[in-house]
Amino acid sequence: MKKIFTFAASALMASTVWAGVVTLDLNKPINPDVLNYNENGIWTECYNDVDYTWLEFGDANGEFMLSHLIDGEGASWGGYYWDGFTPAIGGDQTDYGLPGSNGTWTTMFGGCMAGGGCVINEDGSVTADPDQPYLVAYYSNFAMEGHSNQVMFMDADGKMAFEPVGVYVCNHPWPYYGCEHGDGMSDPFAEGDYFELIAHGVAADGTETTVSMNLVEFTNGELLAANDWTFFDLSSLGEVVSVYFTMNSTDVGAYGMNTAAYFCMDKFQVKSDKPTAVESVNADKQVAAKRYVNLAGMTSDKPFDGVNVVVTTYSDGTTSTAKVIK
Numbered sequence: 001m002k003k004i005f006t007f008a009a010s011a012l013m014a015s016t017v018w019a020g021v022v023t024l025d026l027n028k029p030i031n032p033d034v035l036n037y038n039e040n041g042i043w044t045e046c047y048n049d050v051d052y053t054w055l056e057f058g059d060a061n062g063e064f065m066l067s068h069l070i071d072g073e074g075a076s077w078g079g080y081y082w083d084g085f086t087p088a089i090g091g092d093q094t095d096y097g098l099p100g101s102n103g104t105w106t107t108m109f110g111g112c113m114a115g116g117g118c119v120i121n122e123d124g125s126v127t128a129d130p131d132q133p134y135l136v137a138y139y140s141n142f143a144m145e146g147h148s149n150q151v152m153f154m155d156a157d158g159k160m161a162f163e164p165v166g167v168y169v170c171n172h173p174w175p176y177y178g179c180e181h182g183d184g185m186s187d188p189f190a191e192g193d194y195f196e197l198i199a200h201g202v203a204a205d206g207t208e209t210t211v212s213m214n215l216v217e218f219t220n221g222e223l224l225a226a227n228d229w230t231f232f233d234l235s236s237l238g239e240v241v242s243v244y245f246t247m248n249s250t251d252v253g254a255y256g257m258n259t260a261a262y263f264c265m266d267k268f269q270v271k272s273d274k275p276t277a278v279e280s281v282n283a284d285k286q287v288a289a290k291r292y293v294n295l296a297g298m299t300s301d302k303p304f305d306g307v308n309v310v311v312t313t314y315s316d317g318t319t320s321t322a323k324v325i326k
Contacts, residue, residue: 020272041090083140091116118266147244164234172262201237
């Protein structure tokens, strides 16, 4: 027996946990400044590994940065490969992987089991709209220049440290149908099997916290799946300079996870606070030390080439963070 379920969490609860919340809006692109989609609902620049190592979205409230082909030029292997986050639209729920085959998924990966982008309604309910974009995420553990599925945020004052509130996620059709009936690589799930999404919060000092949820699990004879937009609470990660996602499955082989490493994501939310009085007078304090953190999580007392998060420690023990580009 198959059963589809949604975890018990509401957008209203998520939006009222903090005094202020900034939410990722894919209708406000910065880099690229316009999103165009092909006939399969996939962003037309998905394989552009020169201009779009990172994607940026935001407005006067802050800017979200999401990794896309983080290894840069050459990472798409001439238009045959991508990883990270890529925008999509349409919410295609079609099963392109008939039992014993998965070849069609390589060109039809723009789907979303929820049926479209996440819409948070005024009453706190959550629905899906095929005319609204969402993110398809492909997790790779082979990325060399940083984590393949990474989210960073810079507030209106240039501060890079943030407190994640949560994000809406749902299953991508490829792993879901693979868990249901197999796809040539993965096997149908049986009792005790699960497909897990793990969020890692990276603090300014490089330490990490994690929280996880199951996207699919087979328990008590039922296949349970997060096929609607489901709130994934990230508040336990604390203050971070980045959040990255990994995946895990009980279906593994000689080369790692057999379950297709995809999920869908929308409406990433971060706590938004105005600068405190202490932060506003940092300029009058003595700087005791500075540490630089690059997008791969490496630290140094000198800036790295490219984007850095600089963590400044003052003589009174307080700290501040900012984004710098060398």
